[in-house]
Amino acid sequence: MALQDDIQIYEKRRVLYVVIGLVFVIFLGRLFQLQMFYSDEYGKKSEENSIRVIPREPIRGYIYDRNGVRVVDNRPSFTVTVMPYEFDRRKLGFIARVLSLDTTFIRARIKQGEEYSRFAPVKIKRDIDFRELSVLEENRDRLPGVDYQVESKRWYVTPARASHILGYTKEISENQIRALGGEYTQGDVVGSSGLEGGYESSLRGRKGAEFSTVNVRGQVVGGFESGKLDVQAVDGKDLALTMDFGLQAFAESLMAGRRGAVVALDPRDGGVLAMVSSPDYDLSVFSGVTPPQIWRAMNSDAERPLFNRATLTRYPPGSTFKMVLAIAALETGKVTPQWRVNCGGSFRLGNKVFKDLHVHGSVDMLSAIQHSCNVYFYQLMLKTGLDEWAYYGRELGFGMLTGIDIAEENPGLLPSTAFMNRRYGPTGWTRGFLPSLGIGQGELGVTPLQMAAYAMVLANWGDYHQPHAVQGFRRRSDGKVDTLAFQSRRLSVAIPTWAIVREGMRRAVELPGGTGGLAKIKGIEVAGKTGTAQNPHGPDHAWFVGFAPFDDPRIAICVLVENAGFGGSHAAPVAGKCMERYLFGPQGATPPPKAIPRPAVTETAQQTPPMAGGE
Amino acid sequence: MLNYIQRHFDLQIGIASFLLALIGLVSVYSATYDARASDIFFKQLVWSGAGTIVVLTLTLFPFRLLQTISIPAWLFSLLLLVVVLLLGKTVSGSTSWFNLGSFRIQPSEFAKITTVLALASYLSRSDVSLRNPRDLMLATGIVLAPVALIMMQPDFGTAVIYGGMAFAIMYWGGASQFSLLAVVAPGAAAVAALFGTTPFLIVVAVMGVLIYLTKEHRLVAAVVFSIMVLVGISVQFIYDGLRPYQQKRIDTFLDPGADPLGAGYNILQSKVAIGSGGVFGKGYLHGSQTQLNFIPEQWTDFIFCVPGEEFGFMGAATVLLLFAVFLMRGVTLASKVKSKYASFVAIGLTATIATHVFINIGMALGLFPVIGVPLPFLSYGGSSLLSNAAMVGILMNLYTNRKEY
Structure with missing residues (x-):
């Protein structure tokens, strides 16, 4: 290399010769070792025997x-x-x-x-x-x-x-x-x-x-x-x-012959108690060799038995979603619980008329939840605003994955201003889209699992625990369980707000005129909310979310029955029976162990005036 | 006549690579004998013919033009690497192939050559010096760009080859001991960190002392030292964040014995094959290990076992000797050529071949961990054979034009 000092180049060349030479000497040495010293040993392994x-x-x-x-x-x-x-x-x-x-x-x-x-x-x-x-x-x-x-x-x-x-x-x-x-x-x-x-x-x-x-x-x-x-x-x-297979089998028997899902969670930690997707299939078909014709039959079945409705199906939740709006309205200070609306059976916005099932007269928040008054929530939605509603919807876990420990899950869909602008263009949609969302209709998609998690948060006053079906790994030696850690977060929603919506849900089941009366259990107070989701392709889907016992919830549940009709008549009874089965056991005779009240929470609840009256 | 040929053509490189390729054909034939022999052997034969044409073309290629197209060729190969990432075909978990009829092309093989050419072209400019930190960084960038794309495929073996090549060129170009250390230290720390805390601390200590001994400015030395420590520590976090099967690949790399059904099995069988060859081997097509297919895909990465088993120490040593001649000659050539560019190209290509040979044979002899790197001229594979042929052609071209400045 002309431009460099020749001596330096020759020095480097010598180093490289030595490096190359050294590597080849090592390789030759190794060859010598393998082929001369050990060749008998390896030869035996290879010529007569091999590994x-x-x-x-x-x-x-x-x-x-x-x-x-x-x-x-x-x-x-x-x-x-x-x-x-x-x-x-x-x-x-x-x-x-x-x-x-x-x-x-x-x-x-x-x-x-x-x-x-x-x-x-x-x-x-x-x-x-x-x-x-x-x-x-x-x-x-x-x-x-x-x-x-x-x-x-x-x-x-x-x-x-x-x-x-x-x-x-x-x-x-x-x-x-x-x-x-x-x-x-x-x-x-x-x-x-x-x-x-x-x-x-x-x-x-x-x-x-x-x-x-x-x-x-x-x-x-x-x-x-x-x-x-x-x-x-x-x-x-x-x-x-975390699952209770007694409850699982019971819930499956209730869902037999229907299409839909049941998800029950332990509101104290997010553990899955039962998860049913109906119709289901027999797992043992897969344990040996699955004949291709059975695979084909299952895959092409119009009822889609392989599809996990509990985590994958995406339907509007109907009126079960009204508590989201109530929380958003109270937390953003748009209304007080005493704010009243006069329900004349319908609500007019521009030239659009939004209907209700009944004429409810003058309703406040508690009675609006109890009777599921649509007119109240149409107006509340317009007062609260899309993004405020969407914010609390997200807080409650909608529009995103719950993080459950099985792979198949749908995040659902929770619209916001940004979403509507993307979907329709900034001028392509109006306030006229909002009232439907306020009663859980329209472009809103939730999974039964998300709904069960929502019931869990309502039950435990604001703790979102990541739903999971596995507690941990069970040791073979002593049967003890090494528990796995799952995430939890606390929602920033004030206690009085929880108290209002929970009381509304209690009244919806426990008081006469509530829509969820069929979820009642003898001897235990139940809280819940029914929903009837309109479905352009056929009869309405029936929803119910709820929890029990009211004072110390140990089960939170969501029931979806597809194309069944009213949530109050088709989903609520399934939920009620499941909760009863879980809390009382198979005989239904053993009362549950005495509840230990959560002091801070119950005190506040009792101090809040509007609800004490209902007890 | 012979004199004329000797003056114009580098016979040592030409003959050594020709003989190696011949041994390769013979070995591939044996390794695939009876199974699907015809197919693989025939393809290798076709590639060898194409390789011969590549060698001749590049030997006679205009020297100046080679230098001129160095950087554009490098840019083009980067483009190919990007395209293969987007459209390529996945073979054993790594996306690095183009389909060309029934033949497949691997752009990373050609990027090796263009990177050497581009680096040589850059470093031969009179205003560029490896002692200048800015120039050193740019030179590093020329190497890291293809490496980053190849790691995304991911192809760990090829990335290691680039390391060996870049290190040799920097050493040859007069980079200070300190900058060489700065290149090696983070890599060494990363590998050591995977082995555990103690090896990591030992490497950090040794490297620290070496950096101190270079008497580099304290601040600069501290920066390099901290980068090394940071890389080592972050490796642990990256490892923890990997998926289990990715972790398993790394574990197997570090300890092939941990995976007796995969890599560990290959090494064991490879040692048995070579060891059982003895002094003279078992005779062509009579190696029981080779013929009974104990080593999966032997015709690619474990081809060295064939001469080792069937021709014994004599066969294996011949292969080693031919490689030694080739590599020594490459270094000599680098010191003889008048042009600075040619000198860098010669040392870069020689180092590329050398790294392949060291890693592949070291692995077959059970001295190195299993890294998927083909043995130049011998292993089955069109892209590898063609790129080796191109390297031979360029080296012979440099010899022919050795008097050019």
């Missing part, structure tokens, strides 16, 4: 409900495998006949597996029955390379189905193998929906491996380096749920 890895499958974690009852178990099942290298292809037809499989299917499977290794067994059919097993066993000598391994398959030991919340496991697809990285191989089972999907990484455990030496004919002749390299399989972690 093979036999995967050891971990046991998938069990699932327990909140009472420590095991609800998801494993059963052994036999899986037929074929090792491409040893398999005699002339036996293809025989195998296909015995296992009632297609020869092209088996051929494709073997080809796929071969790309990875000709020595890795390829799973051909999972969960074979006893007849198939015995035919294979009889013909074992004539079927080189054909073997079976014991795997575990899911076994459901609960009267409840809980299909959507538990979720199913399925054989991994090519795309998933690519997406999930090296941990999975062909034929592995992977949790695909619900908790099986959400907690896949904990439930599956870790595969182990056993090294053994095989001869050139592929027969195992022994271990390798006395098992030093073997890796034990680590079983999956067991889940302890």
